[in-house]
Amino acid sequence: MLKELADYFTYNIIQLEPGSRLADAIDFFIYDTIKIFFLLSVIIFVISIIRSYFPPEKTRRILSHKKEFMGNILAALLGIVTPFCSCSAVPLFIGFVEAGIPLGVTFSFLISSPMVNEIAVVLLFGLFGWKVTAIYIGAGLFVAIFGGLVIGKLKLEKWVEEYVYTFHNGQEYEITKQSFKERLRYAKNNTIDILKRVWLYILIAIGIGGFIHGYVPEDFLTHYAGKGNVFAVPVAVLIGVPLYANAAGVIPIVYALMEKGLSMGTVLAFMMAVTALSLPEMIILRKVLKIPLLSVFVGIMTVTIIAVGYLFNAIL
Amino acid sequence: MEIKVLGPGCPNCQQMEELIKKAVKELGFDAKIEKVTDMLEIMKYTMSTPGLVVNGKLKHSGKPLPSLEKVKELLRQENV
Numbered sequence: 001m002l003k004e005l006a007d008y009f010t011y012n013i014i015q016l017e018p019g020s021r022l023a024d025a026i027d028f029f030i031y032d033t034i035k036i037f038f039l040l041s042v043i044i045f046v047i048s049i050i051r052s053y054f055p056p057e058k059t060r061r062i063l064s065h066k067k068e069f070m071g072n073i074l075a076a077l078l079g080i081v082t083p084f085c086s087c088s089a090v091p092l093f094i095g096f097v098e099a100g101i102p103l104g105v106t107f108s109f110l111i112s113s114p115m116v117n118e119i120a121v122v123l124l125f126g127l128f129g130w131k132v133t134a135i136y137i138g139a140g141l142f143v144a145i146f147g148g149l150v151i152g153k154l155k156l157e158k159w160v161e162e163y164v165y166t167f168h169n170g171q172e173y174e175i176t177k178q179s180f181k182e183r184l185r186y187a188k189n190n191t192i193d194i195l196k197r198v199w200l201y202i203l204i205a206i207g208i209g210g211f212i213h214g215y216v217p218e219d220f221l222t223h224y225a226g227k228g229n230v231f232a233v234p235v236a237v238l239i240g241v242p243l244y245a246n247a248a249g250v251i252p253i254v255y256a257l258m259e260k261g262l263s264m265g266t267v268l269a270f271m272m273a274v275t276a277l278s279l280p281e282m283i284i285l286r287k288v289l290k291i292p293l294l295s296v297f298v299g300i301m302t303v304t305i306i307a308v309g310y311l312f313n314a315i316l
Numbered sequence: 317m318e319i320k321v322l323g324p325g326c327p328n329c330q331q332m333e334e335l336i337k338k339a340v341k342e343l344g345f346d347a348k349i350e351k352v353t354d355m356l357e358i359m360k361y362t363m364s365t366p367g368l369v370v371n372g373k374l375k376h377s378g379k380p381l382p383s384l385e386k387v388k389e390l391l392r393q394e395n396v
Contacts, residue, residue, distance in 0.1 A: 055378070056363045083378065087326035088364050090355055095363040167356050173363060174374065186380070193380040287355075 006031035025214030032127070032206045032252065037199070039126045040119070044194055047118045048187035051083040056092055057173040063109070064099040068152050071105035076144035079112030080137075083190075089281065093288045094164050095173075103160070104152020107297065110285075112144035115276040119198060123251040124271075132264070135312070139268060143276070143304045150300055159293035201249035209256035222261030232266045233309035237302060240273025247275050264316045269309025277301055317347040317395060322358045322367030322377075332366040332381055339387040345395060370394040 006027050010016050016023035059082045063075055084092060089110065096106040116137055124133040178186070225232045243250055254267055277298065286294060321336055323329025333351060340347045352358055352369075361369055364378030368390065375390040376382050382390070 060363065084364075087324065087328065088378075090324065091359050091363045091365060094355065094359055163356070167359060169360060189380045189383075 002031055002034050005034065021214040025210040028213045029206055029210035032209065033203065036123065036126050036202060036206065036252075037195075039122050040195060040198075040202075041191060043122045043125070044118050044191045045187050047081075047121075048083075048190040049183055051081055051190075052178060052183040052186050054078065054081045054083070055175060056082055056084060056088070056095070057175050059109070060095055060099050060101070061172065063096070063101045063105060066101070066105065068102055068104055069149065071102060072108040072145045072148045072152070075101075075105045075108040075148065076112040076141045079109045079144060080116045080141075082109075082113065084113050087284065089284050090287050093285070094167050097160070097164050098167055098169060102152055103157055104148040104150075106148075107151045108144045108148030111147050111276060111301065112140060114278075114281065115140040115144065115272060117247065117275060119194065120247040120251065120271065120275055123202075123247065127252065127255040136268060136271065139308050139312070140272065140276075143272065143301070143308060147297075147300050147304055151297065154296065156293050156296060159290040159296075161288050161290060164288050198248040202252065205249040205252040209252040212253070212256035213259065216256075216260050218260060220260040221257060225257075225262045225266055227263045227265075227313050232263070233269050233306050233313065236266045236270035236309070237273040237277075237306055240270045241277045242279060243274045247271070250274050263313050265309040265311065265313030268312050269305050272305045272308065273302075276305070317345055317391070318371055319347050319349045319391075320352050320361075320367075320369040321349065322352045322361060322369060323365045324353055324355060324358070326365070328379060328381060329366040332368065335381065335384060335387055336368065339384055339391055342384075343388055343391060343395075345391060347391075 009030055010023050010027040011018055014026070016026060059078045062078065063071060066074055093106060093110070096109070097103075121133060121137065124136055223229075225236070240250075251271065254262070254270060258264070258267055282294060282298065285297075289297070319336060319340070321329065321333045323332060333349075336349060340349065358365060358367065361367055361374045362377040366377070366379075366381070367374060368376040368382075368387070370391060371394050373394065375394070376387075
């Protein structure tokens with residue numbers, strides 16, 4: 001139905017010639033815009049309701065009695081549903097340490113939380129379909145669990161800033177009780193909040209995507225970024241790191257590039273680098289982590305993400 | 317009334333402070349507003365910033381920010 005609506009607008013209202021590049025680009029733009037904004041509103045609303053049941057205080061309580069491995073798996077899963085913005089990374093980290101949560105388990109949480117975020121999930125689902133979305137979430141969980149386990153095994157506690165260990169609150173944080181009506185209001189506010197923040201990026205990105213779709217020749221990237229090029233994955237990861245928090249603006253462009261020959265593993269690796277490895281987050285984490293631990297963290301993430309990229313290029 | 321705004325200085329925290337100042341002004345309350353940026357001090361109350369503490373009690377924490385009306389309501393609850 002959306003397709004017909006976009007077609008109607010392109011060919012009947014602004015009367016572009018079917019099959020022309022401009023018509024193609026505009027049709028693509030309208031169709032994707034309506035679809036993405038519809039999905040964003042509905043899915044973020046539902047995810048927000050689920051999230052209202054998992055405030056960071058509760059997550060801390062759940063993880064505080066867990067051993068490694070099971071703890072890593074649980075932390076990676078909770079990372080998806082616990083609402084958390086990168087500016088809360090420091091208090092969260094200190095709170096987790098105080099609750100006796102192992103360092104590796106804390107990292108599993110810190111890795112999965114930004115990587116499997118709602119905006120990335122919605123855009124992937126809307127543009128690539130549920131299979132790719134499932135693969136992305138699965139691979140993201142794997143990177144979070146594996147990365148956390150390795151950091152735990154390396155015993156790097158000495159490279160956490162000392163003041164973190166001096167904090168003793170000695171009491172559980174209060175978890176405010178919410179009625180279902182309050183949760184609905186929270187979900188509504190959160191959805192509006194997120195839409196306000198990302199709509200412009202998404203529009204611009206879908207616009208660029210539409211342009212690529214209509215004007216860039218097929219197979220344009222096959223030679224440079226197809227499966228055959230071993231450097232495609234690492235280069236994609238290097239490009240992805242500085243593109244902070246703009247999963248919203250990056251995914252529609254990546255989608256259009258995939259039609260032109262970018263391979264799936266490279267796409268996955270690129271998106272993980274964009275969401276999970278960002279400079280501002282490194283700067284925030286520097287407040288609690290000393291340079292060696294921060295470097296180990298970035299190193300492990302980079303290597304694991306590149307490995308995931310190669311793996312999916314090989315099997316898909 | 318003693319009000320503390322908890323936040324390390326991110327845009328959300330600044331917005332929260334503006335919101336509280338506006339609410340206090342509109343309500344005409346006599347309140348002392350203190351900005352708390354020290355992480356360990358913040359963590360005595362909550363792990364999710366920004367936070368609002370009134371007379372030692374945590375009234376709001378985390379995102380999204382409350383509306384102006386909600387802030388007024390929270391302040392009125394502590395105005396005895």
